[in-house]
Amino acid sequence: MGPRAGHRPDSGDDLKAGPQFKQRGGVWSVVTPKVALQNTVTDADGDDANLTFQVWKTDSSGDPTEQVNVNDESDYGVLVSEMVPSGSTAKVKVAYDKLEPGVGYAFRTSAYDESGLYETDWSEWARFRIDPYVTFPAPQTSSSIDPTKQEPRQVVRSDPGTVLGARQAKRQTCSEADAKGRTLCMSLTRPSAKDRRALTASRAAADADLVPWCADQPLGKDYMNRTDACLGSAGKANIIFLSSDKDDPPLGVADFYIEQRIKAYPNKASGGGSKATFRQQLIATPLHIDSALRGVNLYWKPTVECNSCSTTQPQWSTATGGTDDGHWSPGESGNNAAQISDITTTWTGTGKETIDLEWKINATVDVGDAMTVTGDYGSSGKESRRELAPRCDDIQGKVPGCVLQGFAPVYKVDTNKYPAAGAFYWLMQQNMPGRPGSGDEPMHYLGKDTKVRDSNGDPWDNNDSRQKVCGSFKKYPTDIGDVDCDEFAMASTHESGGFPGGPNQVSSGDECAQLFAGKMGTGSNFGLLAETRKATDGPSWQEPCGRAAIPSEQNRRAFNKLPAPRWRMLDNDAFFLTMPGYEHCEAGTPCSWRKA
Known part of the structure; x- marks a missing residue:
């Protein structure tokens, strides 16, 4: 029919x-x-x-x-x-x-x-x-990307003492009056444009500067990296000798430009030897000294709050390294008259210790009768931040060392040599909630001093986190050779989906965004695509983690150069992650790799 x-x-x-x-x-x-x-x-x-x-x-x-x-x-x-x-x-x-x-x-x-x-x-x-979300070529044979090179970043101090902002009212501290009713006062102000022009040559001429790159930074601001701090906001110290009659003009005035330095030594190669050490400097450059003062003495008074430290006494030297005494006579000014006071602290403790610093400067004038005025130059930071406080430890690396823990270093993935892994990291970073490792949201290193324990009572490590995310991974039938499960955020971070109690914790990597690297149909390029065996519609970009089938060599090498020992990274230390070959890309729009 x-x-x-x-x-x-x-x-x-x-x-x-x-x-x-x-x-x-x-x-x-x-x-x-x-x-x-x-x-x-x-x-x-x-x-x-x-x-x-x-x-x-x-x-x-x-x-x-x-x-x-x-x-x-x-x-x-x-x-x-x-x-x-x-x-x-x-x-x-x-x-x-x-x-x-x-x-x-x-x-x-x-x-x-x-x-x-x-x-x-x-x-x-x-x-x-x-x-594909991102396209990229085969790995390049050479690259100019230095994954660990750090650029100094400006830091805003949480406790600058009485250093004044540009809009703040001028404030003075003064000594007790002498027998004649005279007082010695000090005010801290920003240097004028004229002072800045004069000081540019002064800074460049300071051969004994503990942190030479400070000479390249703008005056009046503070910069730091993982080992060095350049504190230029201390600014201009105005020393004023006043008569008993406050309506009278000053009897004499002296102006100095003050800068400070901190240098931490993380290992032997950095010059720290076999002990954990850090140094501090004060650089004082006279701008003007009235003859009526007959001379000015400065006494640097640094305080090191440490349980297991020994610190040398401040020693003055000339800008070229010769011995000096912290005294200036009228007529001395500019770079030729700059003096540097230097101290060294050695830490002899165990475990780790964050060391708070405070700074003051006392000043006297030769014409005064034992009058001393003190300027408050603040500290290494309030308890909530401690941005300039050195941290010393004997946990990371073969010998003890110190770093400035307040600086979160940047790791640059070599997207020339590892373009597939870099594409995966970039895509996840841009789309994951919180965008870990970028903006104001750093990643946090999983260190061997972590308090988190596995089922055996051993410290939780990256292998534990990786197993949680990649343990259920099944290789996608991609056409690019050997592949491994790569994960984001990385297993060596608190942001990993496998880290217990972390912000992105999952019970299985099946809850992560699923991706894979595959060949393009034309040419020799590759692309990052959705793997839809678990999530049939592809990533929603609400997933707390990502895992991807990435060429084995790239998966194993793209992040393994993180210099945790050299940076003395301990548990929960912050760091940032960049992918230079994809920095021009925009989230939500297909993007192609560029050589960086």
């Missing part, structure tokens, strides 16, 4: 390709080679119906040019959906190895109903393209 008389089914006009079923310029942009195609189908008789899906390659104008075999079991190379109720959406999925990223495609459908009637024509075409 033949098919009954009735109406032929019809393909709809709601053709879509995904995931994630989004269009760019009228073309469906798909994030995985396992493409999902769909369209609606209707039958006027109410019969169930299916759709046959035919896929073609397109030319640069989007016109179909060549049919693609998307089903080896079909004589026609087409895919047929299951029967669905009239008015419903019919769907098929193309196998992983049938379509190529970066190639233009179009598809169309034709309907068939359960009564045996078929559509006599094809639907309209719908164009689609598999667009």
